[in-house]
Amino acid sequence: MAIFDNIAKAAKDFFVEEDDAATKPAVTPPAQLASASSSQPLPSFSAGAQPEQRHLDHIAGLLTGDGKDFxxxxxxxxxxxxAGMSGPLLYQTAFNAFAAINGATVLGLLASAATFETALQSDRNKVLERHREKIGETKGSNIAPSVLLNLTGQEQKLALEIADLTRQLQEKQQQLTETQQQLTEERQKTQSALASYEAANASALSELQTHRKAAETFLAGSGAVK
Structure with missing residues (x-):
């Protein structure tokens, strides 16, 4: 708003009158506010995460008020x-200008801030609860399973099927190994048997041929062959 820009430009020349400070409640300095709230647990979040625009828009909606709030x-x-202002002067000057526009009070502003904090915390609790439902940590009543939960179930089912197939594959692999060993043994037996037969056959044939030639030679020479 233009009025905000004008106030910011004139901020360095703006002095808070002592009478005004006496009649208006003092603003708690940021350092004191931080000290007072240091005992409260802060929400956990990933420091490196970049918020998506849809989430920024959602949060902006939670912080939308009547223009007279915190x-x-x-x-x-x-x-x-x-515009370059900082410290207590920044907050006091901003309050004086803000109060001059809409008549706000310190107590009213702080109460408004507490309302916004409660709204943010409540919304976060709802989102975290829904997140736990999505990942299967909790089960909501009358709520259809989320896509994430369905995919998780499908992943588990496929993992079990793969484990079963792996077991079957290992069994088949063992059977294949045993069969290959038996096949090797049978081949060796068959080859040994063939080699034994070949040796016996060759020996008998050689002996037969030797004796036949001898018989032909000796018997033919003696005139026994007619």
Whole structure:
């Protein structure tokens, strides 16, 4: 907004009057706010994660108010910070300008901030619960299984089938190995038997031929052959 830009440009020349400070509640410095909330557990998140635009839009919707709340005040603070202001002067100047526009009070702003924090925490709890349902950690009532849960079930089913096929393959591999061993033994036996027969046959044939030639020679020479 143009008025925010004008306020930011004039911020360095803006001084908070002591009378105003006495009549208006003091703004808690950021350091004190951080100290007061340091005992509360912070939500865990991946520091390297880049939020998607749809999530940024969703969060922006949660922080949308009537223009007189803490979300609008934060916009003014960031606008002035971009102009070079910082520290207590930044927050006090932003509050003075913000209050002059819509009559806001410190207590009202802080209550508004607490409301936004509660809304963010509540929304996060819902998202985390749905996330646990999606990954199968919890089971929601009357809620159809998510795509992730269906794929997880399919993955487990396929893994079991692969394990069973692997077991069957190992059994078949063992059977193949045993069969190959038996085949090798039978081939060796067959080859040994053939070699034995060949030796016996060759020996008998050689002996027969030797005696036949001798008989032909000796018997023919003696005139026994007619």
């Amino acid at each position: 979300a609008a005040y934060m916009k003014m603070v960031k606008s002035m910070a971009a």
